[in-house]
Amino acid sequence: MRLIQSKSIADQVEELLRGRIREGLYAPGSRMPSESELSDEMGVSRATVRTVLAKLAVNGLILRKQGDGTYVNAMMQKVSANLGNVWDFSYLIESNGFAPSIQPVVTESRIATEKEALALALEPGEKLLSLIRLFYADTRPVILARNVIPLSLVCVPIEQIDGRLHIRDILQNYCKKEIAFVITDIHSARAGADVAATLSKQPNDTILELEVSFFSDDSTPLVLGSNYFDDAVLRLSLVQAWT
Amino acid sequence: MRLIQSKSIADQVEELLRGRIREGLYAPGSRMPSESELSDEMGVSRATVRTVLAKLAVNGLILRKQGDGTYVNAMMQKVSANLGNVWDFSYLIESNGFAPSIQPVVTESRIATEKEALALALEPGEKLLSLIRLFYADTRPVILARNVIPLSLVCVPIEQIDGRLHIRDILQNYCKKEIAFVITDIHSARAGADVAATLSKQPNDTILELEVSFFSDDSTPLVLGSNYFDDAVLRLSLVQAWT
DNA sequence: TAGTGGTCTAGACCACTTG
DNA sequence: AAGTGGTCTAGACCACTAC
Structure with missing residues (x-):
């Protein structure tokens, strides 16, 4: 070889x-x-x-x-993810049999809410970069991804940010930060009016909400994310070996 | 040492x-x-x-x-699970700060439904062992676990089965089988009438449904499970290292 | 009994971070 | 420069399974 x-x-x-x-x-x-x-x-x-x-x-x-x-x-063949790639939404969509694409919706800076400031260990009133992206399976919107990053971490003008990149690459390219670990909360939720409209759901339909925090190797929170996942279209299917 | x-x-x-x-x-x-x-x-x-x-x-x-x-x-401290112990519901309840307990609800044998027969690779009309258990956090019911095992695997009379054991131990003790790997589908769902009643939810509330298949090391399906998880009470919170 | 994966060792060298 | 974790090697022995 x-x-x-x-x-x-x-x-x-x-x-x-x-x-x-x-x-x-x-x-x-x-x-x-x-x-x-x-x-x-x-x-x-x-x-x-x-x-x-x-x-x-x-x-x-x-x-x-x-x-x-x-x-x-x-x-x-039955499985769409293992824990190594759960956060690669494009891969997830692809292994469900669809063609993935990403549509950046909003890329702006704004003041952190109280909850965000707490989770990201920010001073009250500090600014952050807000990224809202929509993932499509073929032509159908299936994941609404809302991520916020402390603006103090971003070291390029926000106009230069390519909203189609993986969060990992956004942190690498624009913040010079590496992700060390991730904490994920999985919830069931009812689609709110705005989410329902974006994902073409009825306002009362259920969806999966994946609340994510990415941390650097000194346990600093880097990104806070709320991902709304249309599990009627996309299967979230995990394999794991049993010790 | x-x-x-x-x-x-x-x-x-x-x-x-x-x-x-x-x-x-x-x-x-x-x-x-x-x-x-x-x-x-x-x-x-x-x-x-x-x-x-x-x-x-x-x-x-x-x-x-x-x-x-x-x-x-x-x-x-913020986390309740990693992928090594997601299926240890007692541990999950405990790390959410509650005292776990298990209430066996039904332990019976019955004919497999069409869907079950398909998933478990059974002949139509074959029998299986149906286990329904209720997990409590303190005194509150939080997880309804419904599992079925092909009756042909069970090598003791069903009266001898202790419904409070972990599925792993049930397979070990009563079927002489070891779990090799697990496939899990995570869905959001609306509580059906029966599930809602059992978990003290309103019939329209959202819950997490964890559909699980356990396999042996020759890829034979051993158990099919539907677990209804009250995520309003219990957080499903995972850590993972980022490669 | 032969061959497989499971465990463990001792040691070499490299890449990287910190002082 | 010193010390850390990251990679890799060669070889020993064990536990288990199939033949």
Whole structure:
């Protein structure tokens, strides 16, 4: 196997194995080569192969049986997300079988509400960047994403901000910040008048509300988000390995 | 450090570190000892310490900074679950600040519906074990859990089944089966008449519906569950490390 | 019994942050 | 420059499963 040194060895092994599974070279339900065979074939240590296989197992892609072997999970076609990619709405829409697109609705600065100031650890009256975006599945609006970022973190004029980027990239490009961890509250809710209108729902329909906080590695809150998710159209479907 | 050989070394290290964090010996936000210090102190290899720290990091308990150190995450008090324990409803209720208890409502065998037969890969007309349980937070009913298991899997008389056990233990004790992975669909829903009555909700209130399938390591469906979750009382709050 | 995955070790080197 | 976490290796031994 040829390894190009730009990525880590483990990442390259992961990509290779994901590719072989995706393309059916390792067929659903079948047994994969053993750890030793893989490490021999790729010229890497068994430990490296094992870290990759462990990651794939957590994501539900493979099933490992001690004393037997490693099997490709045949159920993965049913699933739209694992916890590694829940916040990639475009990916979510795509794996539900639609073509994703993003429409920025509002990009403005304004004064933080009391609740926002509290959650973001801001002084009362401080300003923040408000981003409202609409995600489409094909031509149908399915997710309304409202995010706020303390304006003090933003280091470019707001006119330069590309509202179609992933929150991760917005923080990277415009704030020079990396996300360390995320806290998500999942609620059921009734579509308010404005949300209902935007998502083409009846004002009394139920939707999923995903309240998210992104934090940096010093536990500073970076972003506060309210995401309204039309779960009548889009399935939020998670896999997890059972320890 | 004394290691008792009944558990794996890694598990013991994990328990020790979780304890020190829980009891504030490693204070929230503070820097923990380095990997080398820990491996010296406990007499285990650095690799073993690292696998434990990696697990704690994924669960959001600690934050790791290359070139700097490992820090205790101060935000963990706000969170009720990580993906390792979402299906431990008792734990969920407890970490929301309530005393959990379980009330078995129905334990019976019946013919599978068409939808159930499909999901569980059963022949039409096959029987299954139906378990309905009610979880209380203090004295308030908060989760209605309806689970069905193919009767062919159950190897004890249904009178012997203890309806207060975790699904994991029910499968282990009465079916000799282990759960390999789980697929969960999260929906918002309106409380139907029966669910509303059981959970003391108005018939039009919104609730969370968690549709769950548990699978064995050969991808056989073991359990199908519909869990109605009163998210007005109980917060479903997840942490996740950001890759 | 042979082969699989699970656990653990000891040590090397690298990338990064802080003082 | 010193110390931290990140990556990787080579090899040992164990627990388990299938044949």
